[in-house]
Structures are given as structure tokens and as C-alpha cells.
Amino acid sequence: MVTPRRTPKIAMPRLIRVVWAIVLLPLLGCGPSPDISPPRAITYTFDAPTRELIRLLAQKAKSPAYKNFDRNFKGLLVPESLLPYEPFVLGLSTESKIPAVLLLDAPWVQRYGVAGWLYELERTKVFDRTELVPAVAEAFSVSLAHITGREGKQLVAVPTNIKGNILFYRQDILKRYNLAPPRTWDELKAICRKVLPLEKSLKYGLLIHSTNTLNDFYPILWGFGGQVNDDAGQFVLPQKNNADAFVAALKELIAMQGSIMPGPGALKQFDPGGSLRQAFYQGQTLFMINWSTRMKDLSDLIAKGQGQSPGSLTNFSQVGVAPIPAKAGHPHRYSNIGSFGWAVNRFSVTAPVVIEHAKQFTGLVADEQFQLLAAETMGQVPSLIRALEKVTNEKVLQVYNDTFAQKDMVMRPRPHSRRINNVLEKALDAALYGRQTPEAALAGAIADLKKDQTF
Amino acid sequence: MNTSVTFIRYSLRNRLFVLAVATFLLCAVVILLFFPLLNLTLDGLQNRTINSMKEAAEVEATTIARLLVLEFSSIKGLLQVTPTSNTEMDQWIKNLVWEKVTFNEIIEGVELIQGQQDAQGRHLTYMFYRREAPELEPMAGPQKIMKSFQGLEQDLINSITSQQRVDNAVQGSVNRGPKKEGEMLLRYMPVHVLLADEGAIFWGVAKIGIDTSRMRQLLLLQSQEQSNIHRDIWVEIILSLLISGVLAMSLIYFWVRHITEPLRTLSNVTSALKGAKPEEFDLWLENLKRVDAQGQAEVVAIQEVLERLGTAVPKLGQRLIDGEAHACLGKVMARGLPAFQTWQAQLQGLEQELGEGGATGGHRQTLALMRARLAPVFDDLSHLWSDPQEEWGRIDVTPGLQRAWRLATLGLPTEVTAQPEFAALPPVWGSAAKLSLAVLYLLTFAVELLPPAGELGIKAEPSPAGGVRLAVWVSGNPRSPLECQGWLNPFGDPGRIQGSLGPALAAAIASQHGGSLTVAPREPGGAVFFLELPPLAEQPHEPVI
Known part of the structure; x- marks a missing residue:
């Protein structure tokens, strides 16, 4: 028995119909499920030195984390004219979720921390305080016993350098x-x-x-x-x-x-x-x-x-x-600490993913290569112990060794x-x-x- | 065979029906098991929805409260107000509070509570509530009062004024539930006045009441909808099960009927053989051939085997009858063999005497006697050996009965008492040879039962109905009715087929002639057979087979 062969004139339209059907299937709901994952981006307070270092690291280190920084983290630009009004006091006191990560001067870390607006970083494994120079870690720690019931000070911000x-x-x-x-x-x-x-x-x-x-x-x-x-x-x-x-x-x-x-x-x-x-x-x-x-x-x-x-x-x-x-x-002997540190807004932590993103953010802006670059280009004294061990800038090392590393040195923030x-x-x-x-x-x-x- | 009577017949069709019903009930139970799961899912959905609505309402309240606080933060005049003042700023703040409450339907009320407290623990408070609740008197307007707090609300005020975080747990316990101002969701937020030279200066607390009636209505609606969904789903499940059950059982009923019909018909036809008479065997075979197998291989195979058996059984039966007849005659001949040998010796002696000197008077008498003895034997044998076919007619059964009696008693020991009794009998319709054989079968069987000095008798007489009644009895051991009945049904117990089929064949011949054969134990011992033949009909009938 001879099977009749389909002529090309008939076969081609059918093939086209099949291809069209496959192409249109996603439109009919047969395609992959839409991405319903929560947005990755979290907000942070924008500051020029950090932006400059991120830009340099994106160029030099060619790290995808720094290259995609703007995609994953949204900078919140605070007008210069607003800063004297302390706008974030108002925001955090009213439980605003924005910004999720704040760059705070040491006295403000004390105020925000005592008020219970900042997230504990060490207990929640966002950052390990043993990586920091003890004197500066202490200055960025507050007692939250009245809120959490735990005795002792909790690290509530990660300083990127030591200034005093x-x-x-x-x-x-x-x-x-x-x-x-x-x-x-x-x-x-x-x-x-x-x-x-x-x-x-x-x-x-x-x-x-x-x-x-x-x-x-x-x-x-x-x-x-x-x-x-x-x-x-x-x-x-x-x-x-x-x-x-x-x-x-x-x-x-x-x-x-x-x-x-x-x-x-x-x-x-x-x-x-x-x-x-x-x-x-x-x-x-x-x-x-x-x-x-x-x-x-x-x-x-x-x-x-x-x-x-x-x-x-x-x-x-x-x-x-x-x-x-x-x-x-x-x-x-004392130093009035002028370092800034990255803190996490407690009210922004509504899901584990926020903590994870905040951890990624602090990992980038308080990273070893970030601090080393700041030390070499801006003369900043790193707050990370392992970064201090790799610093080559003699003046930075001199400042650290002769002042902040002195045994009787205590860094203390001024009243907020x-x-x-x-x-x-x-x-x-x-x-x-x-x-x-x-x-x-x-x-x-x-x-x-x-x-x-x-x- | 004993068969117990049950409510429904234990047939393949009924079993399939029961199986279908059981399967459907099982499926229904499994489906119904999903109902509690569905309820749980719906409850979870409702809880999630309610929680989402509550969270949305709280977020909305927080947002509104935050917007108000942001607005209050720009009122530098708040830093100048005192409990005793009555300045334009006081009126301005009261007017602002009135505007916020009056022109925003979602805001039920606002209180601006200064953080500082006087010696009595009272706080300067600007407050205004809309109070739409019918049981509450409407407020005349915004008030400036000194207000004291107690309990949890005092703790909350303290926690806010000491710049501590507002604990959600405490806040929730304070804010929820009906309040004097009406049922509303309350938000407490610290108020900071922003100054360029001093930063954010803490002033006090804003207590903002948000209308929750819309959320309550939504929750009520949600609850009603859930009840409706539960009811509807329950009804839908029951209806679905009912309809699908009816449809499934209807389809299964017809399907089962269809596929079991050939087997059922074959079973009925086959079981009809149990009660069929020999003359109905051809009809049974014809019915068997007419069973429609509908192509079912199993039915076709059984049908073919039964047909082959049905074809072979009559032939085997005929051979069995012929064989039994031959066996009976053989037994007669074997029993008469000594007499025949004696007669042969006597005949040889007579031939010698006749050859030497001619027959004398005594010898001639002996010769005549021998001839008289041999003639009926051969006559009887010739009649019984003849072909029984095609010899049906109006007959007198007496000669045949006598021949059978003579052959059966031929060569019996002298101690046996033979009691023949033949009365004048009316004519009957039938085959003389077959009836003679039937009687011979009975007598031969009776001789086998006969003890050495027993009695054997036959009595032929007209029956009261006008036919012939024949009784054959034999003495011997006592017999039970069951044993006697077993002689007529030698295949009743396939495991114990007896040696002689004589009574069964005699019964078959009697039945062939429209008569009957019965057997019963005899009172002193032994048994008695009764063979009844019907009277001659006005219109003769053909044999049934």
C-alpha cells in the first residue's frame, strides 16, 4: 500500500499554524508563571563619598556586586537644606520603612539605637562585631535592655572608617x-x-x-x-x-x-x-x-x-x-568620634528578604576592598581589622597606631x-x-x- | 442438589452491580473527605484575607497618622503653647484639628498631647472627635484641656515621651476595642517639631483615631460570603455526587446487563437440562444452539463443548441401552448354559440310540420333552433379540411378560421359589420387544438381588385406570427407600455409579410408553418394583423420542 505524501503546499500552512500556536501559547496562560518574587531593591541614604567609592570599585574591581549596585539598592538623596531638620527622626519615630539602611553619625546612632529604631546587627547575624576595631565597635553599640530585655550593648551600626x-x-x-x-x-x-x-x-x-x-x-x-x-x-x-x-x-x-x-x-x-x-x-x-x-x-x-x-x-x-x-x-584619653556607620531601620524589616538585602548592602559598603580603597584614596582609617592589616598608606597606619590603637583610648560620641x-x-x-x-x-x-x- | 435461597442471586451480573455500587460509594466517600479539607482551605483563605485587610487598615491608619504628624511637625508654634495660654496659636491649632477631623471622613478624631506634664501628671491636650455614634453626644468643637492618663494608655504615653520605640503588642492592646470616642483604630505617634537650628525637637504625642466601620463591614461581608460558599459547595458536591451516581449506575446497569446476557442465557439453558426429560433433550440441544454468544470467547467455548456433549450423549445412551439389553440376555444365557449342556448330552444319547436301533417309546418321550423345552427358549430369545425399532402398535403385553419371566428364571436353583401370576391384561400401545426388555431388565436385576433360597415373583394385572399394572418382587435383605430410589437414578451420585442400569433403563422405557416405574422396599425384606402402563388411548400417540 502506498501512503499518499502530503504536498508541500499543504504541509507548510500546517507547520506555520503549529509554530504560531507555540508562539501564542504563552499569551493564553501556558507560559512560565510570572515572577512574583519581592523586589530586591532596598532604599539607603545617598552620600557622595560612598557613591564615589562604589563607582571606583565598579571600575577597578569589576565586581558584579558593585556594578549592579544601583539595580539592587536605591539611593535616597537628602537635600542639603533638609539635613539640619533631622528629617529621619520624624520618619523613624513614625515607623516609616524608608530608608531601610541609613548612614548615621555616631551620636545619631546612639539616639536612634536607644529609641529602638535600629536593628541589632550582631544577634541577627547581619554583621559580626569582632571584625571591627573594638574601640569603634563600642561607639556604635547601645544598650537595648529596655526593649529586648537582653543585657549588654548591641551593635546597631557598621562604621566604614575610624574618625575622631x-x-x-x-x-x-x-x-x-x-x-x-x-x-x-x-x-x-x-x-x-x-x-x-x-x-x-x-x-x-x-x-x-x-x-x-x-x-x-x-x-x-x-x-x-x-x-x-x-x-x-x-x-x-x-x-x-x-x-x-x-x-x-x-x-x-x-x-x-x-x-x-x-x-x-x-x-x-x-x-x-x-x-x-x-x-x-x-x-x-x-x-x-x-x-x-x-x-x-x-x-x-x-x-x-x-x-x-x-x-x-x-x-x-x-x-x-x-x-x-x-x-x-x-x-x-578620649576622642570625640566622628565616624559614620550604616544602620538598618527596624521598621523596614518586615520580611527575611529585607534582612538579607541589608546584609548584602552592609557587606558591600563596609567591605575590606571598599575600606582599603577609602584608605588609599581618601586617607580614611579602616574600621575592619583585616583591612587595617593590609593598609599600605603610612599616614593612615600612623594615625591608627598612634591614636586609636592606644590602650587608653576611648572613642565616645558627643550628645546627639x-x-x-x-x-x-x-x-x-x-x-x-x-x-x-x-x-x-x-x-x-x-x-x-x-x-x-x-x- | 440442595441450593440455599438468598435475597439476591449470587450471579456474575449481581456481583458486578454490587461492585459498581461499592466502587461508587468508595469514590463518593473519598470525594466527601475533601470537604473538610476544603473547609480548612477556605478558613485559611478567610483568615489570610482578614489578616490582609487588618494589615491594610493598619497601614492605612499609620499612613494617615504619619501624614498628620508630618504636618504637625512644621507647626513651630507648638513649642510656645502652655496650659495657661490663650493665644491665637491655641485657636489656630484647634481650628487645624477641627479641619482635619471634619473634612476627612476616615479620621474620627485627633488629640495632640504635649509631652510635658504638670504636677498632677496632666498633659496639655488639643482634641476633637467627630462622634457619629448615635449613643454619643456630638462634641461642640475642638477643646484645649488638661488630660490625665491611666493604665496602658499612660504606659504608652510614657514609652513615647521617653523616646522609646512604640511596642506593637502594647499598642495593639491599647488601641483595639470600643472606646469612649466610638469604635476606631487608634494610632499614637510622637510629634517632633523640626527646627533648622535645633533639629527635631520632641513636642509630644499625636493620638489619631481612624474609622474602622468600613473594615468591619468588609469583615462581616467576608464572613457571610464564606458561609454562602460553604453552603454552595456542599450543595454542589451532593448534587454532583447524586447526578454522577445516577448516570454512572444507569450506564453500568445497561452495560453489565449487556455483557452478562450471553452467559446468563447459556446458564439458564444449561441449568434447564437438570429438569429436562429424556424426550426434551433434543429441544434442550436446540435451545443451546440458539444461545447468542455475542462474540464472547468464553461463552462460545462453553457453548461448543456443551453442543458436542449434547450430540454425543444420545448416541452414548442408545449404546448403553443396547449394551444393557445384550448384557441381560448374556446373563440369561449364562445362567441357562448348564441346562443347555444337559440337554445337549441328552440329545446326543438320543441320537445314538436312534441311530442303533430306532427310537423306543421312552426315548421318543424324552425327545419330545427336549424339543418342548428348547422351542420356547429359542422363541423367547428370537423375540427379545429382534430389532425393537418400528414395532410400535396395539399390543398384548402378556406374551412378552411371560417370555421375559421364562428367560429370567431359566436355570435358577431349585431352592428358589418362583411365583408367576399373569392375569388377563388389556391391550396397550407400545413396543412389545421394548416392554419385554424392560421387564427382563427388572427381573434380571431382581435375580441379582435374590438370595439362594429366596422368592421371586411377578404379578401382571389390569390397573384400576384401565391400563396394565405389573409388580416384580424379590425377597432378601431389607432395603431402604433411598437405596431403592438410587436404583432408578444410577447417576445421582457420580462418585458411586452402581453396576446395573436395568431399573433405570426399565423406567426410561416405561416413561417412553407414558407409564412409570416405582420401587419400594418389601415388608419382610427385599424390594418390589411397580410398572404402570397407561390404558390404551382412543387416539394412539407416537413415541416421544
Whole structure:
């Protein structure tokens, strides 16, 4: 029997129909199920340095995680004009889920953490605090016993670097006189009294900021055993020991005015931004209290040689760093920590996937290669121990080893309340400018602050 | 064979019906088992839906509350208000609260509670509630009061004013349930006033009541819908089972009837053989051939085997009858052989004497006697040996009975008492040879039962009905009725087929002639056979076979 063969004219339309049917099947619901997985992207507060480092890592490391960063994480740009209003206080206090990850200054980490707005990172395995330098890890930890019922401090933010105010000094001069960096204010004063008469180029023994002086004053106050807020965030300055320490520290500064520090009349010349490091660069002062990040600025100034005058620094080896001195007999020296850390908004954690994404995010922005790049390009001191072991930037290592790695160094955040800071700043100014005695200035500040019980 | 009577016949068809019903019931039970699972699924669905609705309502409430708080955060005048003040700012805040409550249907009420408290623990509070509940008096307007808190609400206020996170568990326990202001979902949120130089300054708490009547209506609707769905699904399952059951059983009934019909017909036809008479055997065979197998291989095979058996059985039966007749005659001849040998010796002696000197008077008498003895024997044998076919007619059975008696008693021991009794008999319709053979079968069987000095008798007489009644009795051991009946049905117990088929064949011949043969135990011992032949009919009939 002969099977009749289908002619090509008939076979082709049938083939076309079959192909069309296969193509149209997905439209009829026969295709793969739609992707119903939750969106991966989480929101984070956008900041320029982080963006720049991410961009560099995407180029250099060619890592897909950094290349797809914008796809997986949505940056929330905060207008500069809004920052003074502390908009995220309002957001998190009303349980907003946005932003999911925040870059917070250390004092804000304390405030948000105590309020219970931040997610515990170590217990929930988002980040292991043993990877961090202990001093900075402690500064980003708060007690959540009133919320979780667990004793001890919990890490609530991951710092990407270590920043704090420290004591800069002329290493070449101290070596010349075979002097060690001062540990106490008495030692500092003794050094000044010895060196200043002999070094005619030095106009001052110590310079501190004339604006936002409180940032420089806090480590001094802590070194005298005083506190404005306790660990739970309670305002304790009116207590006698703290008030006495405040007055003593302030008197110590006032006592140095005119001989070691600029007098009230000379303070104004240091108001412009950058004037302090310019004075140090030009060789006008033996000691300077400034942020640790100024080491990079000084390095740049020395490298460029701009505005060089007789006595200016020509070599980076002339710069030494040490912790800010403390009162004689006090066991610790302090630094007002200025590091920022990444924290997770507790109210955004509505599903395990959010935790996972937050973990991925912190893993990227606090990564070893991220911190190493920041150390090499921006002079930032890494907060990761394993990153510190691989840093090659000598100045970064010098800052870390000579200050933050010192056994008696304690990094502590300033009070978060801007009202407290503003009031105390005014009191400090009044005392340093000679308008009020330290005791009167403090009493006035405490009286102002007691009017408002809600800070 | 004993068969127990049951409610339904234990047939293949009924078994298939029962199996179908059982299968359907099993499937129905399995389907009904899904109903509780369906209920669980529906309950889970409802719970998830309710939870989703509650979460959506809470999210909505939170969003609305947050929007209000964001708006309050820009009111720097809040920082200036005091419990004792009565400034434009106080009125402005009250007006704002009135606007928010009045022009937003979803907001039931707002309270702005200052964080600071006086010596009595009271907080400055701006509040206004719409109060649409009929049992509540409407509020005249926004109020500025000093308000105290107790219990959980106080704890909640404390937790918020101390900048701690609002615990959802505490919040839920405080916010839920009917309130004095009406049933609403409450949200407590801290209010921070944003200042450029001081940042976010905590002022107090905003307590915002969100209308939940819409959610309650949705929940009620959801509950009603679930009840309806339960009922509908139950009805649908029952109806589906009912309809599918009726349809399935109808289809199965006809299908089973169809496929079991050939086997059932074959079974009926085959079982009819049990009660069929010999003359109905051809009709049974014809019925067997007419069974429609409908192509079922098993039925065809059984039918073919039965047909072959049905064809072979009559031939075997004829051969059996012929063989039994020959056997009976053989037995007669064997029993008469000594007499024949004696007669042969006497004849040889007579021939010698006749050859030597001629017959004398004594010898002639002996010769005559011998001839007289041999003549009836040969006559009897010639009659009984003749072909029984085609010899039906109006006959007198007496000669045949006498021949059979003579042949059966030929050569019996002298101690045996023979008692023949032949009365004048009316004519009957039949075959003389067959009837003679029938009697010979009976007598031969009776001789086998006969003890050495027993009695054997035959009595032929007219029956009261006008026919012939023949009784053959034999003495001997006592017999039971069951044993006697077994002689007539030698194949009743296939395991014990007896040696002689004489009574059964005699009964068959009697039945062939429209008569009957019965047997019963004899009172002193032995048995008696009764053979009844019907009277001669006015219209003669043909043999049934």
C-alpha cells in the first residue's frame, strides 16, 4: 500500500499554524508563571563619598556586586537644606520603612539605637562585631535592655572608617628636644613652656577650633571625668561631679589662653574654615586638636607646597599624632568620634528578604576592598581589622597606631541633642571669650536646658 | 442438589452491580473527605484575607497618622503653647484639628498631647472627635484641656515621651476595642517639631483615631460570603455526587446487563437440562444452539463443548441401552448354559440310540420333552433379540411378560421359589420387544438381588385406570427407600455409579410408553418394583423420542 505524501503546499500552512500556536501559547496562560518574587531593591541614604567609592570599585574591581549596585539598592538623596531638620527622626519615630539602611553619625546612632529604631546587627547575624576595631565597635553599640530585655550593648551600626579628634603635634620639634607626646595637660603645658621660648617660629603652643569648639572640648571634658549624658542618654551634666569636671576643663583651657593658646581677642582669626590646619601647616603652633581626617589634608598641603612660608612644614615626617591629653591621673584619653556607620531601620524589616538585602548592602559598603580603597584614596582609617592589616598608606597606619590603637583610648560620641550642644557651645564661647566665668556660663546653660525636659 | 435461597442471586451480573455500587460509594466517600479539607482551605483563605485587610487598615491608619504628624511637625508654634495660654496659636491649632477631623471622613478624631506634664501628671491636650455614634453626644468643637492618663494608655504615653520605640503588642492592646470616642483604630505617634537650628525637637504625642466601620463591614461581608460558599459547595458536591451516581449506575446497569446476557442465557439453558426429560433433550440441544454468544470467547467455548456433549450423549445412551439389553440376555444365557449342556448330552444319547436301533417309546418321550423345552427358549430369545425399532402398535403385553419371566428364571436353583401370576391384561400401545426388555431388565436385576433360597415373583394385572399394572418382587435383605430410589437414578451420585442400569433403563422405557416405574422396599425384606402402563388411548400417540 502506498501512503499518499502530503504536498508541500499543504504541509507548510500546517507547520506555520503549529509554530504560531507555540508562539501564542504563552499569551493564553501556558507560559512560565510570572515572577512574583519581592523586589530586591532596598532604599539607603545617598552620600557622595560612598557613591564615589562604589563607582571606583565598579571600575577597578569589576565586581558584579558593585556594578549592579544601583539595580539592587536605591539611593535616597537628602537635600542639603533638609539635613539640619533631622528629617529621619520624624520618619523613624513614625515607623516609616524608608530608608531601610541609613548612614548615621555616631551620636545619631546612639539616639536612634536607644529609641529602638535600629536593628541589632550582631544577634541577627547581619554583621559580626569582632571584625571591627573594638574601640569603634563600642561607639556604635547601645544598650537595648529596655526593649529586648537582653543585657549588654548591641551593635546597631557598621562604621566604614575610624574618625575622631586627636592631638596633632610637631614631631620634628619634639624629637629635637627629645620629648615624648604629652599624655596629660600638665605634660602639654610643660612641653610648651620649654619649647615655645626656644622656637621663635611657633606663635602658639595649642590651637583648638574657635567655632564648634564643643567638638574639641568634649574629649577634654571626658578626660577630666565629666559627662553631659550618661550611657542611657540621660542628661547628667547638672550632677556635681560632671559640673565640676566641666568647670575644671574649661578653666584649664582658659588658663592656657594668652600663653599657650590664643587669647580671646585672637580667637576670631581662626573662625574661617581650614584656618586651623593652615596655621599648623605654616608652623605657627606646636599642638593642634583636630579631626583625624586632617592628616590627609595636611599631607595634600605639604605635597602641593601651596602658601609656603618660612617655618612651614616641608615633610610629612614633621607631623605627629597622639590622643588628646587627659587630666593627670585619669586612666583614659578620649576622642570625640566622628565616624559614620550604616544602620538598618527596624521598621523596614518586615520580611527575611529585607534582612538579607541589608546584609548584602552592609557587606558591600563596609567591605575590606571598599575600606582599603577609602584608605588609599581618601586617607580614611579602616574600621575592619583585616583591612587595617593590609593598609599600605603610612599616614593612615600612623594615625591608627598612634591614636586609636592606644590602650587608653576611648572613642565616645558627643550628645546627639543639638539643643544641648547649642546651649553648651554658647556657654563655652561666653567663657572662652571672657564674657562669663566658667561657673556662670555652666549655670546659665543648665538653667536653659532644664526649661525643656524633653531632650 | 440442595441450593440455599438468598435475597439476591449470587450471579456474575449481581456481583458486578454490587461492585459498581461499592466502587461508587468508595469514590463518593473519598470525594466527601475533601470537604473538610476544603473547609480548612477556605478558613485559611478567610483568615489570610482578614489578616490582609487588618494589615491594610493598619497601614492605612499609620499612613494617615504619619501624614498628620508630618504636618504637625512644621507647626513651630507648638513649642510656645502652655496650659495657661490663650493665644491665637491655641485657636489656630484647634481650628487645624477641627479641619482635619471634619473634612476627612476616615479620621474620627485627633488629640495632640504635649509631652510635658504638670504636677498632677496632666498633659496639655488639643482634641476633637467627630462622634457619629448615635449613643454619643456630638462634641461642640475642638477643646484645649488638661488630660490625665491611666493604665496602658499612660504606659504608652510614657514609652513615647521617653523616646522609646512604640511596642506593637502594647499598642495593639491599647488601641483595639470600643472606646469612649466610638469604635476606631487608634494610632499614637510622637510629634517632633523640626527646627533648622535645633533639629527635631520632641513636642509630644499625636493620638489619631481612624474609622474602622468600613473594615468591619468588609469583615462581616467576608464572613457571610464564606458561609454562602460553604453552603454552595456542599450543595454542589451532593448534587454532583447524586447526578454522577445516577448516570454512572444507569450506564453500568445497561452495560453489565449487556455483557452478562450471553452467559446468563447459556446458564439458564444449561441449568434447564437438570429438569429436562429424556424426550426434551433434543429441544434442550436446540435451545443451546440458539444461545447468542455475542462474540464472547468464553461463552462460545462453553457453548461448543456443551453442543458436542449434547450430540454425543444420545448416541452414548442408545449404546448403553443396547449394551444393557445384550448384557441381560448374556446373563440369561449364562445362567441357562448348564441346562443347555444337559440337554445337549441328552440329545446326543438320543441320537445314538436312534441311530442303533430306532427310537423306543421312552426315548421318543424324552425327545419330545427336549424339543418342548428348547422351542420356547429359542422363541423367547428370537423375540427379545429382534430389532425393537418400528414395532410400535396395539399390543398384548402378556406374551412378552411371560417370555421375559421364562428367560429370567431359566436355570435358577431349585431352592428358589418362583411365583408367576399373569392375569388377563388389556391391550396397550407400545413396543412389545421394548416392554419385554424392560421387564427382563427388572427381573434380571431382581435375580441379582435374590438370595439362594429366596422368592421371586411377578404379578401382571389390569390397573384400576384401565391400563396394565405389573409388580416384580424379590425377597432378601431389607432395603431402604433411598437405596431403592438410587436404583432408578444410577447417576445421582457420580462418585458411586452402581453396576446395573436395568431399573433405570426399565423406567426410561416405561416413561417412553407414558407409564412409570416405582420401587419400594418389601415388608419382610427385599424390594418390589411397580410398572404402570397407561390404558390404551382412543387416539394412539407416537413415541416421544
